[in-house]
Amino acid sequence: MTTAITQRFTRRQVLGGALAAAGASAAAACVPEPPQRSVRRRVVVIGTGFGGSVTARRLAEAGVEVTLVERGRRWPAGVPGTFPTMFGVDRRVSWLSSTNSATALFPSVPLQPYTGLLERIKGDGMDVVVAAAVGGGSLPYHGMSVQPRGDLFARVMPGELDYDEFDRRWYPLVRAALGASPIPADVLASDRYASSRAFIEAVRAAGFPDARGEPMPIDWDIVRRELRGELPPNISVGDVIYGVNGPGKRSLDTNYLPAAEATGRVELLAQHRVSSIARDRNGRWVIPTERIDTDGVVHERVELVADALFLCAGSPNTTRLLVNAAGTGTIADLPDDVGRWWSTNGDLIVMQVLDHPTGTMQGGPASIASRDWDNPAGPMSLLFAPLPVPVDIGAMQTVAIFLPDGHGAFQYDARCGDAHLSFPASAHGASMAEARRRLAKLGRAAGSIASVDMTAAEPTTFHPLGGAVIGKVCDGFGRVLGQPGLYVNDGALIPGSTGCVNPSLTIAALAERNIARIIRTDVGTVF
Numbered sequence: 452m453t454t455a456i457t458q459r460f461t462r463r464q465v466l467g468g469a470l471a472a473a474g475a476s477a478a479a480a481c482v483p484e485p486p487q488r489s490v491r492r493r494v495v496v497i498g499t500g501f502g503g504s505v506t507a508r509r510l511a512e513a514g515v516e517v518t519l520v521e522r523g524r525r526w527p528a529g530v531p532g533t534f535p536t537m538f539g540v541d542r543r544v545s546w547l548s549s550t551n552s553a554t555a556l557f558p559s560v561p562l563q564p565y566t567g568l569l570e571r572i573k574g575d576g577m578d579v580v581v582a583a584a585v586g587g588g589s590l591p592y593h594g595m596s597v598q599p600r601g602d603l604f605a606r607v608m609p610g611e612l613d614y615d616e617f618d619r620r621w622y623p624l625v626r627a628a629l630g631a632s633p634i635p636a637d638v639l640a641s642d643r644y645a646s647s648r649a650f651i652e653a654v655r656a657a658g659f660p661d662a663r664g665e666p667m668p669i670d671w672d673i674v675r676r677e678l679r680g681e682l683p684p685n686i687s688v689g690d691v692i693y694g695v696n697g698p699g700k701r702s703l704d705t706n707y708l709p710a711a712e713a714t715g716r717v718e719l720l721a722q723h724r725v726s727s728i729a730r731d732r733n734g735r736w737v738i739p740t741e742r743i744d745t746d747g748v749v750h751e752r753v754e755l756v757a758d759a760l761f762l763c764a765g766s767p768n769t770t771r772l773l774v775n776a777a778g779t780g781t782i783a784d785l786p787d788d789v790g791r792w793w794s795t796n797g798d799l800i801v802m803q804v805l806d807h808p809t810g811t812m813q814g815g816p817a818s819i820a821s822r823d824w825d826n827p828a829g830p831m832s833l834l835f836a837p838l839p840v841p842v843d844i845g846a847m848q849t850v851a852i853f854l855p856d857g858h859g860a861f862q863y864d865a866r867c868g869d870a871h872l873s874f875p876a877s878a879h880g881a882s883m884a885e886a887r888r889r890l891a892k893l894g895r896a897a898g899s900i901a902s903v904d905m906t907a908a909e910p911t912t913f914h915p916l917g918g919a920v921i922g923k924v925c926d927g928f929g930r931v932l933g934q935p936g937l938y939v940n941d942g943a944l945i946p947g948s949t950g951c952v953n954p955s956l957t958i959a960a961l962a963e964r965n966i967a968r969i970i971r972t973d974v975g976t977v978f
């Protein structure tokens with residue numbers, strides 16, 4: 452139902468996003484007001500990543516009409532030429548920024564801001580890189596879909612979560628939906644994957660537990676066709692973080708999202724950026740959005756008013772919306788812990804240069820890991836992250852995923868009217884030092900003559916978790932405490948670590964579990 456236009460937006464808000472994105476000055480005050488309207492909806496879900504896709508699909512399958520709001524573009528799945536490549540960077544890599552959001556270590560020419568795939572959120576002590584697209588983090592991610600072991604899950608996840616139930620029900624459900632399976636032996640044995648086999652040997656020589664293929668949401672038959680030369684090399688060379696220019700990767704826009712839309716009950720609003728959230732005096736959720744073009748210019752402001760609001764904008768952006776709502780008072784009585792219990796999932800990336808060739812266009816994506824989980828010096832996973840480099844520079848890129856020592860927090864900064872992340876050095880203290888030791892040992896076993904600590908050079912995480920965690924901000928199923936009809940169902944629920952494994956499988960499994968309960972208990976009562 453469409454109602455009369457409301458005047459909840461200020462002129463500054465209207466112009467701010469578009470002008471900032473376009474790099475224009477505030478003096479350009481004669482830009483016309485975009486039209487605005489207000490619409491009434493039953494359920495709004497913000498974000499189409501793991502949490503949002505699961506939430507929208509299951510609600511719609513249960514008969515609930517859902518409006519699914521996504522700031523990013525809907526890119527065609529698996530189509531050549533859709534994305535830039537690692538060595539052909541252009542404006543499509545970055546979310547409304549003139550620099551390459553993935554890294555400043557390899558400078559590019561200034562980019563004209565665009566609604567590109569990756570957003571860099573700058574913090575004190577840590578930057579965060581997240582996706583902005585229909586399908587969220589499943590577009591740039593490698594896809595390592597690893598289930599943590601029960602004892603590590605219990606160590607880091609909220610006590611409300613029962614590992615046995617996840618093991619029995621939720622992890623298998625998500626693995627099946629993604630079609631995740633490890634690299635087959637014949638693919639691993641092919642020439643292109645020589646660097647993966649060399650990593651496996653180095654792990655053995657260093658005395659770590661044998662490295663193995665982890666479940667990947669990849670159609671390995673497409674990889675085989677690429678290896679036979681029937682398709683151009685895309686997924687098999689792991690050129691993924693700017694998006695994949697061909698078939699083979701089972702991102703969410705190929706499974707959960709089409710299943711949600713097939714119900715006929717999901718209205719997906721792409722290129723709609725949510726600027727804030729509020730609760731009105733009737734207890735309804737008010738969600739101002741800006742419909743933007745690919746330059747970030749606002750063409751329309753659509754205010755959604757809903758009975759239920761699911762925040763699935765990913766850990767930093769869900770947290771931002773909540774911290775800003777608390778800071779500006781648009782939602783009264785939010786829990787004090789909003790913004791806290793945030794961490795990086797314990798990421799360390801080190802590139803080793805070896806004393807021998809390691810091959811060009813190394814077979815990918817990252818799919819091989821050693822589960823060094825019983826090491827008396829602390830549990831950790833050691834991963835091989837192959838590089839799609841056309842020249843053989845003898846590179847072996849390795850990643851450690853450890854248990855962070857502590858947390859950072861997002862806090863409202865009234866000077867800029869936005870939440871800001873502070874991450875203390877102590878949160879990556881002893882565990883990070885141990886991770887460095889272990890990757891150095893691995894490098895020595897592989898014949899390292901030099902190494903570049905990418906994380907020290909540019910402190911960045913690709914695995915943000917927390918900010919609205921279970922037990923502090925939300926109940927055991929993601930209901931925000933004291934706020935009927937407001938839910939969190941994404942990585943923001945998890946207090947900083949998924950137990951030495953990449954987070955997406957656990958985020959999706961948790962979202963499946965939560966929404967199953969919400970459907971049983973809240974549909975028809977709360978909304």
Ligand SMILES: Cc1cc2nc3c(=O)[nH]c(=O)nc-3n(C[C@H](O)[C@H](O)[C@H](O)COP(=O)(O)OP(=O)(O)OC[C@H]3O[C@@H](n4cnc5c(N)ncnc54)[C@H](O)[C@@H]3O)c2cc1C
Binds near residue numbers: 580
């Ligand atoms: C380069 C890279 C590689 C990775 N590799 C792996 C891997 O191999 N394995 C693994 O498990 N994980 C990996 N990850 C991490 C993984 O992608 C994330 O953990 C996961 O996507 C988080 O899921 P989510 O549902 O919490 O949020 P997301 O998937 O980030 O989805 C959030 C969505 O909300 C949208 N959104 C945000 N703010 C707004 C707003 N204001 N208005 C409207 N929409 C909004 C975003 O555009 C996004 O689409 C990788 C991440 C990156 C960036």
